[in-house]
Amino acid sequence: MSIAPITIQPPVAPSIEAPRVGEAKSDTDFGSAFEHALHQARELEHSSTQASEQFANGDPSMGIHEVMIAAEKASLAVRYTTTLKNKALEAYRELMNTQV
Numbered sequence: 001m002s003i004a005p006i007t008i009q010p011p012v013a014p015s016i017e018a019p020r021v022g023e024a025k026s027d028t029d030f031g032s033a034f035e036h037a038l039h040q041a042r043e044l045e046h047s048s049t050q051a052s053e054q055f056a057n058g059d060p061s062m063g064i065h066e067v068m069i070a071a072e073k074a075s076l077a078v079r080y081t082t083t084l085k086n087k088a089l090e091a092y093r094e095l096m097n098t099q100v
Contacts, residue, residue: 041077
């Protein structure tokens, strides 16, 4: 009985194409990305509130772990949206301070 040698192959990285200089993606702009982030944060905040209310009312199908997961998702979404807003304001201020 012979044992075959073990070969280790590196993981295959997904191919991601970076946009070329001068090419702009017309399907997504900053306004729609920000609107989507706000909408998603609002929905996650609402679902977090519903989950905590269900748990507080004694709903047996809602566990504390589900409440904590929903709260953390909402927190991350709000932090992401706030970061997006701050970066946009920072870029705007930088543009306004640029000497022409």
